[in-house]
Amino acid sequence: MTVDKKEFLLIGPGGIGCMGAFTIDYNKKVNCSIVVRRDYEKVKENGYTIDSIDYGKIDNWKPSNVFANVEAAANSGLKFDYVAVATKNISDIVKVEELIEPIISENTVIILIQNGFGIDRPIIKKFPKNVCLSGVSHMGSHNDKGHIHHIQHDKLVISPFENPNLPTDVQVQAAKDFIDIYANDKVTCIYFESAKWYRYRKLVYNATLNTTCALTGVDTGRLDACGGLESIAVPAMKEVVAVASADGITLPEDVVNLICHGDDGDYFEPSMLVDVKKGNPIELEAILGSLLDTAEELKVPTPTLSLLYKLLQVVQFRLKEANGYVKLPEKRPISDKFYS
Amino acid sequence: MTVDKKEFLLIGPGGIGCMGAFTIDYNKKVNCSIVVRRDYEKVKENGYTIDSIDYGKIDNWKPSNVFANVEAAANSGLKFDYVAVATKNISDIVKVEELIEPIISENTVIILIQNGFGIDRPIIKKFPKNVCLSGVSHMGSHNDKGHIHHIQHDKLVISPFENPNLPTDVQVQAAKDFIDIYANDKVTCIYFESAKWYRYRKLVYNATLNTTCALTGVDTGRLDACGGLESIAVPAMKEVVAVASADGITLPEDVVNLICHGDDGDYFEPSMLVDVKKGNPIELEAILGSLLDTAEELKVPTPTLSLLYKLLQVVQFRLKEANGYVKLPEKRPISDKFYS
Numbered sequence: 001m002t003v004d005k006k007e008f009l010l011i012g013p014g015g016i017g018c019m020g021a022f023t024i025d026y027n028k029k030v031n032c033s034i035v036v037r038r039d040y041e042k043v044k045e046n047g048y049t050i051d052s053i054d055y056g057k058i059d060n061w062k063p064s065n066v067f068a069n070v071e072a073a074a075n076s077g078l079k080f081d082y083v084a085v086a087t088k089n090i091s092d093i094v095k096v097e098e099l100i101e102p103i104i105s106e107n108t109v110i111i112l113i114q115n116g117f118g119i120d121r122p123i124i125k126k127f128p129k130n131v132c133l134s135g136v137s138h139m140g141s142h143n144d145k146g147h148i149h150h151i152q153h154d155k156l157v158i159s160p161f162e163n164p165n166l167p168t169d170v171q172v173q174a175a176k177d178f179i180d181i182y183a184n185d186k187v188t189c190i191y192f193e194s195a196k197w198y199r200y201r202k203l204v205y206n207a208t209l210n211t212t213c214a215l216t217g218v219d220t221g222r223l224d225a226c227g228g229l230e231s232i233a234v235p236a237m238k239e240v241v242a243v244a245s246a247d248g249i250t251l252p253e254d255v256v257n258l259i260c261h262g263d264d265g266d267y268f269e270p271s272m273l274v275d276v277k278k279g280n281p282i283e284l285e286a287i288l289g290s291l292l293d294t295a296e297e298l299k300v301p302t303p304t305l306s307l308l309y310k311l312l313q314v315v316q317f318r319l320k321e322a323n324g325y326v327k328l329p330e331k332r333p334i335s336d337k338f339y340s
Numbered sequence: 341m342t343v344d345k346k347e348f349l350l351i352g353p354g355g356i357g358c359m360g361a362f363t364i365d366y367n368k369k370v371n372c373s374i375v376v377r378r379d380y381e382k383v384k385e386n387g388y389t390i391d392s393i394d395y396g397k398i399d400n401w402k403p404s405n406v407f408a409n410v411e412a413a414a415n416s417g418l419k420f421d422y423v424a425v426a427t428k429n430i431s432d433i434v435k436v437e438e439l440i441e442p443i444i445s446e447n448t449v450i451i452l453i454q455n456g457f458g459i460d461r462p463i464i465k466k467f468p469k470n471v472c473l474s475g476v477s478h479m480g481s482h483n484d485k486g487h488i489h490h491i492q493h494d495k496l497v498i499s500p501f502e503n504p505n506l507p508t509d510v511q512v513q514a515a516k517d518f519i520d521i522y523a524n525d526k527v528t529c530i531y532f533e534s535a536k537w538y539r540y541r542k543l544v545y546n547a548t549l550n551t552t553c554a555l556t557g558v559d560t561g562r563l564d565a566c567g568g569l570e571s572i573a574v575p576a577m578k579e580v581v582a583v584a585s586a587d588g589i590t591l592p593e594d595v596v597n598l599i600c601h602g603d604d605g606d607y608f609e610p611s612m613l614v615d616v617k618k619g620n621p622i623e624l625e626a627i628l629g630s631l632l633d634t635a636e637e638l639k640v641p642t643p644t645l646s647l648l649y650k651l652l653q654v655v656q657f658r659l660k661e662a663n664g665y666v667k668l669p670e671k672r673p674i675s676d677k678f679y680s
Contacts, residue, residue, distance in 0.1 A: 215555065216654035221672035226657035231650045234679055260679040267672050307647050310571045314556035317566035332561035332607050339574055339600040 006030040006081040008181070009073055009103060015141030017086025018048060019150050020113060020182070022055070025063045029181045030082065033065035033073065039146045040068045052141075052150035054186045074102035082178065084111040084135070088275075089119050089286040092316070093325060097126040104130060109174045111135050113156070115206060115271065116286025117199050118294065120161035131174040132161040134195035136202060154187035159195035200244040201251055204259045206270070206287050208236035211308045214272035214282060215315065221267035229260060236304040243291060246298040281319045284312050346370045346421040348521070349413055349443060352453075355481030357426030358388060359490050360453060360522070362395070365403045369521045370422065373405035373413065379486045380408045392481075392490035394526045414442035422518065424451040424475070428615075429459050429626040432656070433665060437466040444470060449514045451475050453496070455546060455611065456626025457539050458634065460501035471514040472501040474535035476542060494527035499535035540584040541591055544599045546610070546627050548576035551648045554612035554622060555655065561607035569600060576644040583631060586638040621659045624652050 008030040010021040018034075025032035036043045047062035067073040073080075080103050085096055089112075096112070096119070104110065104127055112119055113135035123132050136159075140152025158179050160171035175191055183189040192198050209220055212232050216223070223229045237256045244251055252258065275282045288309045295302045320326045348370040350361040358374075365372035376383045387402035407413040413420075420443050425436055429452075436452070436459070444450065444467055452459055453475035463472045480492025498519050500511035515531055523529040532538050549560050552572050556563070563569045577596045584591055592598065615622045628649045635642045660666045 212651070212654070216651055216658065218654055218658050222658065222661070222668065223654060224672075224675070225668060226654055228650065228654040228657075230679065232647070232654070254680075257679045260677075261675075263672075264674045265672055267668075303643055304647060307572070307644060310568065311552070311556055311651070314552070314558055314563060314566055314568040314572070317562065317568075318556065318558050321562070328562070328565060328607075332564075332603075332605055334604045335564070335601075337600075339570065339597045340594075 006181075007033065007078050008082040008084070009033045009035065009078075009080045010084045010086060011035045011070065011100065012085055012087030013043075013048075013143065014086060015143045015148060015150065016113065016137050016139050017084070018143055018148050019050075019052065019054075019139060019141050019154060020084065020086060020137075020156070021063055022048075022050065022052075022058075022061060023154065023184065023187055024181055025061075026055070027181060027184055031065075032063035033067060033076075033078065033080075034063050035067045035070055035073055037069060040066070042146050044068075046146070048146055048148055050148045050150065052148070053152065054150065054154055070099060070102055079105055080108055082109050082111060082181075084113055086113040088280075089114040089116050089283050090281050091122070091285045093281055093320070095122065097122045101126070106130075109133060109178065111158075111178060112161075113137055114286065115202075115283050116290065117203055118290030119286050120195070121290075124161065124163045124165075128163070128165045130163075131166060131171050132163055133175050133178060134159045134161050134199065136198055154189075156182065156187070156189045157192045157198060158182075158189060159192045159198060161195050194249075196247070197249050197251075200240070200247070200249045201255065203287070203291060204237050204240045204251065204255055205262060206272075207240050207291055207305060208233045209259070210270040210272045211288055211312060212236070213270050214276045215308065215311055217273070217276070219267045219269045219273065220263045224260075232304065234260065236308065239295075239300070239302045239305050240291065243295045243298065243300045243302065246300045247294060276315065276319070279319060279322055281323060281325070282312065282316055284309070284316050288312065346521075347373065347418050348422040348424070349373045349375065349418075349420045350424045350426060351375045351410065351440065352425055352427030353383075353388075353483065354426060355483045355488060355490065356453065356477050356479050357424070358483055358488050359390075359392065359394075359479060359481050359494060360424065360426060360477075360496070361403055362388075362390065362392075362398075362401060363494065363524065363527055364521055365401075366395070367521060367524055371405075372403035373407060373416075373418065373420075374403050375407045375410055375413055377409060380406070382486050384408075386486070388486055388488055390488045390490065392488070393492065394490065394494055410439060410442055419445055420448055422449050422451060422521075424453055426453040428620075429454040429456050429623050430621050431462070431625045433621055433660070435462065437462045441466070446470075449473060449518065451498075451518060452501075453477055454626065455542075455623050456630065457543055458630030459626050460535070461630075464501065464503050464505075468503070468505045470503075471506060471511050472503055473515050473518060474499045474501050474539065476538055494529075496522065496527070496529045497532045497538060498522075498529060499532045499538060501535050534589075536587070537589050537591075540580070540587070540589045541595065543627070543631060544577050544580045544591065544595055545602060546612075547580050547631055547645060548573045549599070550610040550612045551628055551652060552576070553610050554616045555648065555651055557613070557616070559607045559609045559613065560603045564600075572644065574600065576648065579635075579640070579642045579645050580631065583635045583638065583640045583642065586640045587634060616655065616659070619659060619662055621663060621665070622652065622656055624649070624656050628652065
């Protein structure tokens with residue numbers, strides 16, 4: 001008797017998503033498909049060229065199936081056991097729960113390999129009976145029009161997102177099963193119990209340094225050199241720690257210092273700064289908006305984070321207009337609002 | 341008996357400074373000289389080409405003297421009765437009081453046609469016996485490599501800066517004498533009693549809308565359209581009003597509303613945003629730093645303005661580095677500071 005292989009689908013083959021799909025395809029424990037929106041024709045024809053710190057040089061890599069969009073994947077007749085999402089999480093442009101709806105069936109395990117906080121909420125709301133896993137990637141990799149430059153080792157941390165509608169052991173087992181199809185002797189894929197803890201820990205960097213650099217246009221080294229690390233990011237970090245604490249998560253006592261020294265020796269440009277410089281919309285809600293919703297629910301004051309958020313909302317508006325998501329009248333309308 | 345004409349010198353022939361010097365030269369009540377740092381050879385040779393909403397088209401305008409720098413003006417043997425400064429006020433790069441030192445004599449009246457607040461303090465400290473006048477320009481004019489595009493009517497508001505070492509009547513008379521050499525039937529130059537009041541009034545715009553637009557990269561119309569006017573600039577405006585009030589200045593009750601509607605109908609780019617877009621250093625201390633010093637002295641809370649200031653300090657660092665005023669080591673140094 002042969003057991004049919006399970007089906008895995010990746011959405012969002014950027015640098016990180018593409019290497020994740022490659023690893024899963026390389027392991028051959030499941031069938032691997034991907035959805036490629038940009039560069040579809042090119043990838044369908046020639047696959048990816050990969051320069052990987054973990055695997056070396058690979059030409060013309062293609063998984064079992066390459067779909068042009070989610071609808072094509074849904075229409076393929078395949079039933080996906082795993083759907084991993086590695087797109088940017090920009091809910092004010094695309095809602096992940098709507099994007100993946102056509103390919104989620106009863107037993108699909110959803111894996112969000114994305115930045116941010118609270119990104120599981122809309123997923124679990126829409127798919128209350130599905131396991132949703134958190135994947136936090138520490139890999140450095142970028143996709144330059146189908147050429148993957150994978151420059152920092154793949155380390156993926158998997159945790160269940162704690163769906164209250166499902167028994168814990170089912171979710172833990174799903175996480176461990178996923179790690180089983182991903183881990184090998186070239187990459188690291190490990191289990192961590194609390195997605196919430198891990199994501200709060202990551203927010204101490206992302207909600208503070210990442211946002212401040214995006215707003216001011218400097219890397220983390222320059223932010224440090226001019227005093228902004230201490231005057232802006234550190235107070236913001238303490239606010240993240242306070243929200244986490246009110247939410248039942250105790251971060252390490254020296255977490256602020258650890259994060260401040262995390263890029264020691266590097267003039268590092270965090271992801272949101274890279275997006276702003278490229279003129280792309282930013283992951284503002286995932287990285288900051290949801291955190292502030294939680295802060296408000298828990299009545300934790302966040303003066304620094306709140307103003308950073310308001311300022312970045314303006315930046316997001318500018319980026320969305322530049323990308324055609326917002327249209328303004330040619331002549332500025334005159335409002336009769338009274339401001340006081 | 342003939343009376344020798346008085347000598348007027350302008351430093352900073354940008355769009356506004358150049359038109360001011362033109363007006364004074366046009367009136368012929370004093371001799372007019374200018375210091376031209378950029379484009380010196382070109383201006384010395386051919387003068388300026390002017391397209392003016394107030395004067396029409398003028399070719400090859402040159403005042404009596406064109407000096408390459410302040411030292412050349414000082415070495416000319418002329419004793420200046422009036423020195424007007426219309427440069428950007430960026431005290432972290434050039435201190436006006438040091439710049440003008442070689443050309444200030446006992447009776448020189450100094451006129452600062454510059455943005456900002458507290459810009460008189462270092463002048464009065466260094467030149468305690470000289471009258472210092474405030475000139476707030478409402479003209480729209482820019483200098484494109486020696487070609488002046490003067491697009492909004494000249495309206496200049498002159499007030500004494502209240503030098504405590506001199507009798508008030510002497511300062512008021514100096515202001516009125518200056519207006520006499522500037523005003524004519526083509527331009528408006530008026531007296532306003534309180535420089536402090538007028539500059540606080542202007543800060544309600546400059547410290548808030550100008551700074552927020554500079555930081556987020558949008559004009560005032562877009563800031564309004566995306567809600568940032570209300571969420572960021574209005575709270576900041578209220579802080580300016582509170583500082584003014586603590587400093588003895590009562591602004592109009594509806595000043596916030598007036599300022600919010602000041603650019604109605606226009607997608608207007610304020611000066612600091614223009615500087616950031618051009619990659620030029622910004623007038624941060626004049627527009628925000630001095631105000632916050634006063635707020636601190638008077639113990640007025642300014643949470644919004646203070647964070648805007650800290651963020652713009654980072655932007656200023658970036659702009660200064662880009663312009664060669666700051667040098668960083670090639671490899672980011674590792675600090676042993678403990679952040680907590």
